[in-house]
Amino acid sequence: MNRSDDIVRLVRPSRRIGKNLLIIFVFLWFFCLILLPVFGIVREAFKEGWQVFWNKLLSPEAIHSFYLTFLITLAAVLLNTFFGIVLAVTLVKQKFRGKLFFEGLVDLPFAVSPVVAGFMFILLFGPNGWIGNWFESGGIKIVYAFPGMLIATLFVTLPFVAREIIPVLREFGLQQEEAAYVLGASRWQAFWRVTIPSIKWGLAYGVTLTIARSIGEFGAVLVVSGSIINKTQTATLHIHQQFTDFNYVGAFSAAIFLAAASFLILTVMQRVYRRKEVS
């Protein structure tokens, strides 16, 4: 037996204990915060059997709420991805007065409580509001309707895409774009073929966060929408309504569906990142 074997023997047991403790701790933490509540939800949802579960999940108001959440999420992701890129590119590449102020402002939606933001939009866009009044006279309803809910979701998800790609763009710098110009590429070609591929992982992560937040948003949308069944009720609002009506199966069946859908989206996106890391 040589010396290195002795050393391995001496070191291993204590290491193994430390490692196991760490795993146990992580598992417990996970168990208490995630697995236990999920288990509770599943138990409650199936308490009255499969049939009731399906009936509640496929009830017209539930389906409408999922549909609304899907629409708002889609619109918010498209708009905020576009706006986030424009915002980030402007903040990184342009020089203008008050740039620092704007950069600070990007984070404001993180700092303001969504409920407060919701009330702010009611004051602004409500029937008696400053801007809402004007729209109302033109026959366009903003608050307690789809536009208001979209605006509220846009507000709370505004920072994600911009915040993810600003540092990536900064690090990316100007040289690769300049290299493209010298090779004859127009600004537009350089942007699409050089800049976008270089920031796409930051962008994808920002989009993931935007999706997750749009699906899960509650406070701001609750205030702005008025939570009208089959009209302005999103999935989270539907769950809330069912719960306050003591309709636990309805609440938890919808919750399971929403959680599963979100989980699926996040897992797929994470798989994509992994594949990138490997290559």
Add this chain to the structure above:
Amino acid sequence: MGILVKNISKKFGSFSAVDDVTFQVHEGELVALLGPSGSGKSTILRIIAGLETPDRGEIYLTGKDVTGLSTQKRKVGFVFQHYALFKHMTVEKNISFGMEIQKKSKECIQEKVSELIHLVKLNGYEKHYPDQLSGGQRQRVALARALATEPRVLLLDEPFGSLDAKVRSNLAQWLRDFHDTCNITSVFVTHDQSEAIEIADKIVLINRGKVEQYGNAREVYEHPESKFVASFIGQVNVLDAVIENKQIRINGTNAVIDYPGKNTSTNEAVLLVRPEDIELVEAAVKQSLIAKIKTIHYRGSFYEIDCDIGASMVTMIVGKTDFNRSPQEEGAQVFLNLKSFRLFSAEEGHAKLREKLRDLGYIE
């Protein structure tokens, strides 16, 4: 027709980066823009490429005024200091990018790419990403990418700046050979005078945004037109002196050198002497310096000897064979002769000259 840079000036705020610069590069020449960092040489290169707009002046490429043309339309090849390779593209894709923009046919692109890969000796690396290459390989990819669009001129910004010394000199020599085979008019920026002397046909010396001298390496080295050029190109000893009665007296020594100039008034002056222009002599004559050998550095093919001449130190170079013929010892007293030197009288202010040399690190 090459490149003509005519009266170019550029200010950044109140800082004058380029100040009325004019020079011409002939067809097929390899020219170095040489100067200390912050001298404006990179800005000049970027102005030629159209990446910066000059405040005044014109740029001509192959006889055509391109001052108003955008970078995209100038048809120049540019190798960036840190290469600026497209990180998300393979070597192959990096090289073909410019041709794809030009909408060349697939076969044409494929042919050119393999030709260039062969030319820069990167066979087998076609599918590698820039992250998987060494500094020297990246540099060659950058070069191949720049040449793919068949540019009128090739511009290189500190092409060897971020490589280690050994790779650097190999690659510099390679670039020279490469230039001789494809003969494209090229300008490269460097702060390394030995690199410039080694590979450039001509050197444009830039200091504080101005051209100090323009000529081939030999002219610039042997006939520097200004104190700056003399001190920046090559190693140089700086000796304070006084001109008096048609004689030069080196301060702190009793050496007297005849000075055939007309000026008879007393003048402060500076002698710039290259280390290889100092010789060791057996017996003292009127013009020799009495010196004490301080340290002897072995440098492979030659010896570098630091001598104390009383008022200051001088460095001299003795070839290996000469040294072996008459070996020297540290601490010994010797006599030094100045075989040749440049004399600058300090009319424009002695202090100013010393200050400049100090900035450049030639004196302490």
